[in-house]
Amino acid sequence: MPRFAANLSLMFNENAFLDRFDAAAAAGFTAVEFLFPYDHSPEDIAERLRRNNLVQALFNLPPGDWAAGEKGFAARPDKFEELQQSLRIALPYALATGVKRVHLMAGIADRNDVAAVVAFRRSLAVAAHFFAPHGIDVVIEPLNKRDVAGYFLDDFEFARDLIRELDVPNVKLQFDVYHCQILHGDVAMRLREMMPIVGHIQIASVPSRNEPDSEELNYPFLFEEFDRLGYAGFVGAEYRPRGATVDGLGWFAPYAGTRT
Numbered sequence: 001m002p003r004f005a006a007n008l009s010l011m012f013n014e015n016a017f018l019d020r021f022d023a024a025a026a027a028g029f030t031a032v033e034f035l036f037p038y039d040h041s042p043e044d045i046a047e048r049l050r051r052n053n054l055v056q057a058l059f060n061l062p063p064g065d066w067a068a069g070e071k072g073f074a075a076r077p078d079k080f081e082e083l084q085q086s087l088r089i090a091l092p093y094a095l096a097t098g099v100k101r102v103h104l105m106a107g108i109a110d111r112n113d114v115a116a117v118v119a120f121r122r123s124l125a126v127a128a129h130f131f132a133p134h135g136i137d138v139v140i141e142p143l144n145k146r147d148v149a150g151y152f153l154d155d156f157e158f159a160r161d162l163i164r165e166l167d168v169p170n171v172k173l174q175f176d177v178y179h180c181q182i183l184h185g186d187v188a189m190r191l192r193e194m195m196p197i198v199g200h201i202q203i204a205s206v207p208s209r210n211e212p213d214s215e216e217l218n219y220p221f222l223f224e225e226f227d228r229l230g231y232a233g234f235v236g237a238e239y240r241p242r243g244a245t246v247d248g249l250g251w252f253a254p255y256a257g258t259r260t
């Protein structure tokens with residue numbers, strides 16, 4: 001049975017950020033993820049996890065100036081120092097929360113630019129080396145071009161080939177089903193093929209990015225497929241609720257309270 005993590009950047013926005021941990025636990029989630037914890041102290045976040053008996057499934061490394069459109073630095077040869085600094089900023093959060101995977105964002109760069117490809121490969125290797133002693137995986141996530149125009153990593157096969165080529169055990173793929181369907185389709189076949197390198201899965205309806213209960217994809221089939229493929233990681237519910245978060249949790253009812 002899939003283990004779902006509530007994405008607290010998108011869900012439970014009726015509450016202040018720290019209160020979303022309590023709301024997710026009250027709704028039956030046993031794990032959470034979010035984009036960025038950096039406006040709060042590691043201790044405050046760890047305390048919310050502890051008091052709600054929640055597992056931290058994932059968070060992203062600092063992306064730079066998000067409000068100004070920055071989406072990370074990994075493929076930016078001109079930003080290697082910021083990249084290294086971002087690893088140091090994230091580490092205390094990783095240690096305090098006990099997270100086992102962090103998302104390294106590629107940034108806005110041209111995938112046809114050899115310097116960007118070289119920078120991305122180097123950043124990924126450096127980040128993996130940095131987190132390996134702590135037992136933490138580094139995951140990379142292709143994003144669709146409609147939501148994030150100009151994002152370097154916009155192709156699942158490119159990501160797969162790079163991960164295979166690097167061949168570093170703690171580098172994995174963040175398989176966001178929503179992005180995969182928009183970019184390529186053929187989600188189940190891609191999952192089957194890429195499962196050995198998948199370190200995290202995320203879900204949402206396509207095309208609206210709402211609850212995973214309608215529209216283009218058949219999620220009950222995909223949830224069973226995750227099990228058939230032996231996926232033992234977390235599935236991040238990374239969607240924008242259509243209304244109040246708790247009113248849209250019908251899809252989650254059979255899984256509430258699941259820990260293993």
Ligand SMILES: O=C(O)[C@@H](O)C(=O)CO
Nearest residue numbers: 035060103141176202238
């Ligand atoms: O899919 C997404 O948008 C996120 O998982 C993310 O990390 C980048 O915005």
Ligand SMILES: [Mg+2]
Nearest residue numbers: 141176202238
């Ligand atoms: Mg995602």
